[in-house]
Amino acid sequence: MSVLIYAENSKGKLKKSSFEAASYAYSVASMLNTDAYAISIGEVSNEELEKLAKYGIKKILTVNTAQMHSFVNQAYASVIAEAAKSLSSDVVVLSATFSGKALAPRLAVKLQAAYVDGAISLPTNDGAFTVRKGAFSGKAFADVSMSAANKVIALNPNSFPIAENAQPALVEAFAPAVKDTDFRTIVKEIIQAADKVSLPEAEIVVSAGRGLKGPENWGMIEELADLLGAATACSKPVSDAHWRPHSEHVGQTGIAVSPNLYIAIGISGAIQHLAGVSSSKVIVVINKDPEAPFSKPPIMVLLVMLLM
Amino acid sequence: MKVLVCISNVPDTTTKINFNDDKTSFNATGVQFIINPYDEIALTRALELTEAQGGSVTVINIGDPSTDATIRKALAIGATDAVRINSVPRDAFFVATQIAAYAKDQGFDLILTGRESIDYNGAQVASLLGEMLDLPNISIVKSLQVDGGTATLEREIEGGKEVISCPLPLIASASEGMAEPRIPNMRGIMSARTKPLTVVEPVEVPNLQNIIKFEKPEARGQVKLVNADEVNKLVDLLHSEAKAI
Numbered sequence: 001m002s003v004l005i006y007a008e009n010s011k012g013k014l015k016k017s018s019f020e021a022a023s024y025a026y027s028v029a030s031m032l033n034t035d036a037y038a039i040s041i042g043e044v045s046n047e048e049l050e051k052l053a054k055y056g057i058k059k060i061l062t063v064n065t066a067q068m069h070s071f072v073n074q075a076y077a078s079v080i081a082e083a084a085k086s087l088s089s090d091v092v093v094l095s096a097t098f099s100g101k102a103l104a105p106r107l108a109v110k111l112q113a114a115y116v117d118g119a120i121s122l123p124t125n126d127g128a129f130t131v132r133k134g135a136f137s138g139k140a141f142a143d144v145s146m147s148a149a150n151k152v153i154a155l156n157p158n159s160f161p162i163a164e165n166a167q168p169a170l171v172e173a174f175a176p177a178v179k180d181t182d183f184r185t186i187v188k189e190i191i192q193a194a195d196k197v198s199l200p201e202a203e204i205v206v207s208a209g210r211g212l213k214g215p216e217n218w219g220m221i222e223e224l225a226d227l228l229g230a231a232t233a234c235s236k237p238v239s240d241a242h243w244r245p246h247s248e249h250v251g252q253t254g255i256a257v258s259p260n261l262y263i264a265i266g267i268s269g270a271i272q273h274l275a276g277v278s279s280s281k282v283i284v285v286i287n288k289d290p291e292a293p294f295s296k297p298p299i300m301v302l303l304v305m306l307l308m
Numbered sequence: 309m310k311v312l313v314c315i316s317n318v319p320d321t322t323t324k325i326n327f328n329d330d331k332t333s334f335n336a337t338g339v340q341f342i343i344n345p346y347d348e349i350a351l352t353r354a355l356e357l358t359e360a361q362g363g364s365v366t367v368i369n370i371g372d373p374s375t376d377a378t379i380r381k382a383l384a385i386g387a388t389d390a391v392r393i394n395s396v397p398r399d400a401f402f403v404a405t406q407i408a409a410y411a412k413d414q415g416f417d418l419i420l421t422g423r424e425s426i427d428y429n430g431a432q433v434a435s436l437l438g439e440m441l442d443l444p445n446i447s448i449v450k451s452l453q454v455d456g457g458t459a460t461l462e463r464e465i466e467g468g469k470e471v472i473s474c475p476l477p478l479i480a481s482a483s484e485g486m487a488e489p490r491i492p493n494m495r496g497i498m499s500a501r502t503k504p505l506t507v508v509e510p511v512e513v514p515n516l517q518n519i520i521k522f523e524k525p526e527a528r529g530q531v532k533l534v535n536a537d538e539v540n541k542l543v544d545l546l547h548s549e550a551k552a553i
């Protein structure tokens with residue numbers, strides 16, 4: 001018995017959400033009286049991997065072959081399943097990132113495991129192993145009891161605090177056999193805005209809507225985001241009108257975020273928008289209309305002002 | 309090209325959510341149900357592809373007879389035929405097992421789902437199906453082109469996108485941008501009534517997890533109004549009270 005995390009990286013650096021997963025796994029392992037391990041896939045240095053030790057991970061397997069340098073969910077799921085088998089891990093924790101969500105269900109099938117997507121709580125210690133997740137697009141929670149012997153949990157970014165539990169850790173190369181048919185998808189190109197704070201992981205999000213009147217007014221949004229070290233986001237009509245890229249669109253049909261601070265500027269707070277942002281810890285609304293629907297759901301601060 | 313589109317029947321996006329007294333089931337009284345918005349995107353793209361390149365589009369739903377209205381809407385939008393697996397969906401694993409059991413020997417070139425259902429928000433079914441059918445699957449796809457036996461897809465990633473090439477058959481989950489949903493026209497609505505809708509009984513599925521309770525979030529702290537000429541007060545609130553900056 002043990003707990004395994006998939007430590008996801010971005011361009012060779014472990015993601016913040018991987019440290020959250022490590023901290024979560026350490027808590028689960030303590031509850032089960034066992035140890036927490038990690039598997040890393042891709043081009044990550046041993047020095048970088050050793051950072052996981054600080055959060056309670058005892059052993060880190062690394063698969064760093066050229067074939068594994070770009071993300072193929074099928075192959076990654078196979079590798080993680082092999083790691084879980086070789087370490088007798090019955091609980092696997094990963095982050096509910098785009099990649100995490102794409103591979104976790106495959107992993108769950110391979111391990112015949114129960115699976116909770118987007119977990120926001122630790123499992124209960126009552127034998128039922130109940131984990132809470134969001135449902136109905138932010139309008140409810142579902143408590144899921146994981147009855148199968150093996151369990152896969154995809155943890156929502158920003159929903160579990162990073163906690164230090166330093167101990168010595170061992171990094172070991174791992175070389176599982178992966179079938180050729182796992183590599184049918186080929187990554188041709190990655191197009192990514194450089195140096196931007198990743199939206200799903202950001203602790204502060206500065207988001208703007210139709211109230212901004214046009215793309216030429218986004219300078220102040222980016223400036224504020226820079227000052228706060230925040231990611232930028234927008235409402236759906238803004239990306240539909242190509243004022244901002246679709247990758248910034250938050251809400252029911254866009255990305256769901258749960259930062260510590262969400263700043264909504266010139267956004268009315270329609271129910272579909274709230275669906276993606278309502279689990280933010282604090283929401284600041286900057287709007288000329290004190291009756292904007294945003295003010296009805298649970299919000300902490302409302303600043304009423306005219307932007308221009 | 310033979311395409312299968314998985315459609316789920318979900319409460320309309322503006323619906324107030326309520327649960328029955330047992331706290332484990334959704335109270336559907338007075339609720340308007342719709343095709344999951346992402347599934348509508350998937351369906352539209354499937355129709356665009358088959359209209360241009362030839363082929364058929366089958367829609368599949370796991371649901372009881374109450375979902376027939378949603379299935380007929382998919383037929384009205386333009387699907388060729390429909391299959392309903394006659395069972396109340398228990399969870400994504402149950403749904404995927406039913407779809408895999410139906411699809412395994414049907415020779416579909418493309419199986420499309422939505423990126424997630426807006427009720428359970430699992431984002432699971434496409435990847436589960438991929439593993440069950442041993443097919444590649446690509447999640448959260450913003451663009452899907454098919455050229456002969458190969459597809460080119462754009463997948464959403466943090467802060468950007470990945471361009472992927474993959475041979476058919478494959479499974480993809482549709483996101484915003486893949487297509488603009490279509491509104492059914494009168495002719496579509498008329499012909500939908502006579503298009504084939506086959507009802508199939510479910511296969512047995514092991515129970516790996518159970519939703520034991522739904523709960524609505526508690527209302528959080530009060531709204532505090534700050535006027536535009538008191539920006540310092542906002543900074544203060546965020547700093548000392550909310551500890552957010």
Ligand SMILES: Cc1cc2nc3c(=O)[nH]c(=O)nc-3n(C[C@H](O)[C@H](O)[C@H](O)COP(=O)(O)OP(=O)(O)OC[C@H]3O[C@@H](n4cnc5c(N)ncnc54)[C@H](O)[C@@H]3O)c2cc1C
Binds near residue numbers: 211236266
């Ligand atoms: C199926 C479906 C899915 C959807 N999914 C999403 C989704 O995922 N995300 C999403 O965001 N929307 C979504 N929508 C759309 C949603 O219903 C709203 O239409 C949208 O969120 C409104 O965007 P907005 O707040 O930017 O614009 P508006 O509603 O036009 O609001 C603009 C706001 O700016 C304020 N304002 C204007 N001028 C100023 C000024 N000078 N100073 C200060 N404030 C000002 C106004 O008071 C107003 O509150 C969806 C809709 C449907 C039907």
Ligand SMILES: Nc1ncnc2c1ncn2[C@@H]1O[C@H](COP(=O)(O)O)[C@@H](O)[C@H]1O
Binds near residue numbers: 368400434
């Ligand atoms: N009951 C169902 N019947 C058919 N397809 C479904 C059903 N539930 C979910 N799906 C499909 O699976 C996708 C993802 O659902 P989920 O994994 O629940 O987020 C949906 O967008 C649908 O395409």
